Amino acid sequence: MTLEASLREARARLTHARAVTVLTGAGVSADSGIPTFRGADGLWRNYRAEDLATPDAFQRDPTLVWRWYNWRRELIAATHPNKAHDAIVEMERRYEGFWLITQNVDGLHPAAGSRKLSELHGNIWKVRCTACGQVVENRDVPIAILPMCRHCGGLLRPHIVWFGEALDERDLDRSRDAAQSCEVMLIIGTSGVVYPAASLAPLARASGAFVVEINLDPTPASGQVNLSIQGRASDLTPRLL
Numbered sequence: 001m002t003l004e005a006s007l008r009e010a011r012a013r014l015t016h017a018r019a020v021t022v023l024t025g026a027g028v029s030a031d032s033g034i035p036t037f038r039g040a041d042g043l044w045r046n047y048r049a050e051d052l053a054t055p056d057a058f059q060r061d062p063t064l065v066w067r068w069y070n071w072r073r074e075l076i077a078a079t080h081p082n083k084a085h086d087a088i089v090e091m092e093r094r095y096e097g098f099w100l101i102t103q104n105v106d107g108l109h110p111a112a113g114s115r116k117l118s119e120l121h122g123n124i125w126k127v128r129c130t131a132c133g134q135v136v137e138n139r140d141v142p143i144a145i146l147p148m149c150r151h152c153g154g155l156l157r158p159h160i161v162w163f164g165e166a167l168d169e170r171d172l173d174r175s176r177d178a179a180q181s182c183e184v185m186l187i188i189g190t191s192g193v194v195y196p197a198a199s200l201a202p203l204a205r206a207s208g209a210f211v212v213e214i215n216l217d218p219t220p221a222s223g224q225v226n227l228s229i230q231g232r233a234s235d236l237t238p239r240l241l
Contacts, residue, residue, distance in 0.1 A: 006229045007239050013184050013210045014240060019097030021182035022088055023200055024233075027189020027215060029104050031234035032079040053162045062155060066145045069158050073124060077141045081112035084188065084237040089113040091241070099178035103190060103197050105160055118171040118178075120197055126159035135159050172196060179204040186240070187213045189233040192221030201225060 001009070014020065026034075047068065051057065058065045089112050092098045100117035102109050107125045109117055127138045127147060131154025138147070138156075147156040161167055175197075179185060185204040192198050192213070202224055205211045211225040214236050222228040229236060 001227075003229065003231070006227055007236070010186075010212045010227060010229070010240055013212070017183040018095060019182045020091060020095045020184045020186070021098070021178040021204065021209075022091065022100045022186045022188060023190060023197065024084075024088070024100070024102045024104060024109070024188045025190025025192075025197075026104065028082075028084050028102075028233045028237075029106050029108060030189070031082045031084060031232055032106075032108060034076060034079055034106055034108075050163055053160065054164055055162055056164075058157055058162075062146055062157070065158075066143070066147070069124065070142050070145065073141050073143065076106045076108075076124060079106070079108070081108045082234040084233040085109060085112035085114070087237040087241055088188075092116055094241075097181065097183075099174070099182075101175045101178065101197070101200065103194065118175050120161070120167055120171055120175065122158070122160040124158060124160065127156040128159040129154045130157050131155070167196065175200060176203060179209070180207045182207075182209050185209045185211045186237075187211065187215075187221065187225065188237060189215060191215070191219045193219070 052065050052068045085108055088100060092114060098116055100109060100114050102117060102119055103121050105121050105124045107123050125137055125139050126135055128135045129149035129152060132149060132152040134149060134151050149156055179200040180203060182204055185201060187201055192201060201211050201221055213222060213225045213228045214233060217230060
């Protein structure tokens with residue numbers, strides 16, 4: 001099927017849908033200039049994300065971890081939502097039964113105007129106290145290292161789901177509900193290999209949804225969707241409207 005034919009099919013499905021769920025990943029953020037942190041461009045001082053985004057790394061050297069997150073904040077602060085983010089906001093306006101599930105932590109979806117969303121992996125602009133558990137927004141760039149809780153004086157950590165940590169059950173339940181109840185599910189800019197997010201598209205399709213994937217290249221999920229479209233998220237997502 002040609003690109004134009006695939007887009008027409010996706011648009012036709014969306015036209016007749018009332019419930020739409022969108023799952024986004026790093027490919028959406030990449031079009032705003034944010035490194036994926038999984039490729040070579042994600043290295044920082046020869047550290048990989050997997051070396052730093054763990055509870056053990058934070059316990060061992062919180063200063064090092066916070067310096068990395070400050071660097072990431074500086075990168076993200078210089079970026080803006082792109083046309084894919086804007087198109088997803090428009091979808092939220094159009095569909096009564098809409099939900100956005102994102103694996104991105106950069107906060108660009110809410111910055112664009114998305115409100116009906118689950119940030120499965122957290123948000124880099126929020127901090128959580130390791131002592132009292134309070135979660136607050138913090139947009140300091142640079143952030144004080146080490147940052148302390150204004151409520152109790154405890155050490156703050158990024159409000160991010162690190163490797164080895166469980167996702168918030170409320171976010172996970174809401175995401176599963178959205179996958180099961182939608183008529184169309186769009187998977188945009190994600191390889192579909194990280195669980196439990198990777199389980200959502202098969203769940204949607206098993207529940208009767210038409211599943212569309214938009215990604216630069218074929219992914220392990222491509223064979224499990226109804227329609228796989230190759231291209232940039234910021235180019236193709238607006239064309240679905």
